[in-house]
Amino acid sequence: MNKPLNIFYEEPDPDRWLPFDRYPRKLIRRVVRGKTRPGGVMMVALNLMQGLDKLRVPYRFNDYRHIKKHPEETACIIGKPHVLFEHEWKNPIVFGAGVFPHPSLQPDLLERFPNIKKILVPGPWMKEMFEPFYGDIVAGWPTGIDTDKWSPVSPVVEKKCDFLIYDKIFWERDKYVPELLEPVIATLEAGKLSYQILRYGYYNPPDLKNALDQCKAAIFLSASETQGFAYQQMLSANVPVLAWDRGGYWQDPSYYPVIKFGPVSSVPYWDERCGLKFDGINNFETQLGAFVEGIANNKFSPRHYILENLTLEKCAGEYLRIVARVEQS
Incomplete structure (x- = not known):
């Protein structure tokens, strides 16, 4: 053209x-x-x-x-x-x-x-x-995704933090903070896994890149995403993601429950190179164990997925x- x-x-x-x-x-x-x-x-x-x-x-x-x-x-x-x-x-x-x-x-x-x-x-x-x-x-x-901007930190840099928790819970926050976010944090603390938290809408743009440069992996908490820039930026930085992907109905309170559409996804662009998913707190601990083991065995290559599909x-x-x-x- x-x-x-x-x-x-x-x-x-x-x-x-x-x-x-x-x-x-x-x-x-x-x-x-x-x-x-x-x-x-x-x-x-x-x-x-x-x-x-x-x-x-x-x-x-x-x-x-x-x-x-x-x-x-x-x-x-x-x-x-x-x-x-x-x-x-x-x-x-x-x-x-x-x-x-x-x-x-x-x-x-x-x-x-x-x-x-x-x-x-x-x-x-x-x-x-x-x-x-x-x-x-x-x-x-x-x-x-801008893969030059969202690039991995140098391999010679040792990452000190185990997990970035990306908190994008804004529908029914009063419900999901005690039922999801707090149990996720408690599980990490019980396993002596370090973490830092970024809450959607409450950080400056450089903060995400700085966090990805410090964290070995990410836990992505969002009810649904139409594309999902943030988790794809994580993948581009070669940070594997453990994603809450509950499926079910699109529950935007402006439309639900009058309009019921499903299933939706929090990670609509994804394959096995990106990480693992869990659908709720009941299977979080099991998936976390498999995820940590997968990281130790170099099972994930999230940046390759982005370079192949979403540049x-x-x-x-x-x-x-x-x-x-x-x-x-």
Whole structure:
């Protein structure tokens, strides 16, 4: 593909009190809070563009003037959804992977936007959730992981800590801290295994890389992930993961139990090289023992899985193939 892609991505930032007050509010936020921390959808866009840079593929970014003048060209609308809804699009559209959480929010999407040719979602279980609404135009597409940034620490460095506990428990936290997190900690302490904890949303971006440089393995506690940047960054750093993967229904309290979809996964991209899983505290101790033994026997090679499947270049290349198929259809 020689011609530039037309990529669109924006965060919603509506006026709050006065017309156009979003502009001074943005400046004030930058001064008070510092540089914006990229969220999940922003990482999809940034990592795609970084992958395209590595492949030397040109692209335009948020060039609304160009796309309006060239309705025959494909609009690659990463997200967020307001970018689709708030502009007039005459172009063929590849929409995603920064889409809305559930298709019931937009059941008439394809009637309103018949020029959507492909809907991308971050992973396989989300693809199954969207397909009954939108059919075979739904595809699973993960964005890539920066394997240069998330690289293993030098082998000459001795890691002092046994485990990083990555705490991403935010649904029913009052239930799962005493029923899951605290028993996990107690089991490690009983086995005289050292640990440190990072809680999702309560650490600075460099803290995860620093922790991975210090810890031999990770315990990943998340009810479900559409892609799972954090655990994939761990894998890229060659840190094997013991993942809580309870399966069952998607239990986002904004939708569940009115909407029941399952099974979901906390580690949707995975094979035996990545580590082991447990489905609850009842089999945690058994799986922990097998996991520790596997580490001692060099059973796991998580970085190889990422290099084989989820690099910036591989995922950007797959995006290019998706767009090419749309343009050939």
